[in-house]
Amino acid sequence: DAKTTQPTSMDCAEGRAANLPCNHSTISGNEYVYWYRQIHSQGPQYIIHGLKNNETNEMASLIITEDRKSSTLILPHATLRDTAVYYCIVRLISNFGNEKLTFGTGTRLTIIP
Amino acid sequence: NAGVTQTPKFQVLKTGQSMTLQCAQDMNHEYMSWYRQDPGMGLRLIHYSVGAGITDQGEVPNGYNVSRSTTEDFPLRLLSAAPSQTSVYFCASRNRDSEAFFGQGTRLTVV
Numbered sequence: 001d002a003k004t005t006q007p008t009s010m011d012c013a014e015g016r017a018a019n020l021p022c023n024h025s026t027i028s029g030n031e032y033v034y035w036y037r038q039i040h041s042q043g044p045q046y047i048i049h050g051l052k053n054n055e056t057n058e059m060a061s062l063i064i065t066e067d068r069k070s071s072t073l074i075l076p077h078a079t080l081r082d083t084a085v086y087y088c089i090v091r092l093i094s095n096f097g098n099e100k101l102t103f104g105t106g107t108r109l110t111i112i113p
Numbered sequence: 114n115a116g117v118t119q120t121p122k123f124q125v126l127k128t129g130q131s132m133t134l135q136c137a138q139d140m141n142h143e144y145m146s147w148y149r150q151d152p153g154m155g156l157r158l159i160h161y162s163v164g165a166g167i168t169d170q171g172e173v174p175n176g177y178n179v180s181r182s183t184t185e186d187f188p189l190r191l192l193s194a195a196p197s198q199t200s201v202y203f204c205a206s207r208n209r210d211s212e213a214f215f216g217q218g219t220r221l222t223v224v
Contacts (some may be wrong), residue, residue: 034212041217043203044156045119087155101149101213103155105173 004088009108019074019106022088025069031092033064035073036107037084044087047073083111115139119204119216120162126223132188136204142214144207145187149200150218151175156203162187194223207209 005023014101025035034049048055048062050071055062061074075082086105120135138145146161148171158171162181176198178190181193187206191198207213 036213041201041218043205043217044213045215046212098144101156101158103157105153107156 001044003102004090004104006086006088006104006107008105009110010112011079011112012075012078014080014111014113017079018078018082018109018111020073020075020086020088020109021070022073023070024088024090027068027090029068033062033068033071034089034091034101035060035062035090036087036103038087039081039084044103047086078109078111080111080113082109086110117204117206117214117216119202119219121219122217123220124222126191126221128194128196128223130194131190132194134202134204134212134221135188136190136216137185138187138204138206138214139185140208140214141182142206142208142211143182144209144213146205146213147177147179147187147189147206148203149198150203151200154172159189159202171221185198191200196223199223 009017032051035047036044038044048060050062064071085106085108087103117138120201143164147159148156150156157173159177160179163169165181165184168179181187199222203218204216205213
């Protein structure tokens with residue numbers, strides 16, 4: 001699976017959009033971009049994933065550049081409960097026999113009141 | 114629907130003791146896996162299973178054993194605990210095309 005690079009930490013004001021970047025310059029054509037978050041040492045929680053089109057769900061939006069070498073997770077109206085470590089992961093989907101999700105150290109997002 | 118359930122939540126062991134961390138899922142997922150997370154670090158894969166009777170090693174398998182006799186359960190065994198195994202352990206499950214669902218973790222201290 002391709003490696004990812006994320007900023008170590010970010011702050012965002014409550015109510016504003018939080019934009020979390022991720023670089024994955026070695027991503028291959030059949031690898032997806034996944035985002036998870038981990039709130040205060042709880043189990044990681046799935047947020048969103050995408051291949052090459054932008055995606056949106058009830059939690060967030062995912063913007064993937066046309067060359068797929070980077071992406072941005074957008075939390076449109078950040079709340080204090082969004083304070084967490086956010087992990088960007090790229091992996092093959094339906095890759096039978098390879099369960100590995102490679103977690104880096106992620107971005108620690110702090111929402112400021 | 115309970116999702117992924119891990120027991121116990123907390124455990125203290127003495128060096129050399131053995132124990133089993135339990136993981137159960139009720140979503141009929143094919144894939145199950147165990148991760149450990151050390152302070153300030155991301156999760157590292159210990160062992161995983163792609164179905165009942167099939168297991169394989171992850172990134173940091175030494176000192177741990179697993180088995181998968183049923184779809185629902187994937188226990189992790191520490192045969193002889195060492196202080197280096199002090200960590201938070203997470204179990205996860207998914208189907209081939211789905212996202213992973215994680216348990217709430219077991220915080221293990223080996224003294």
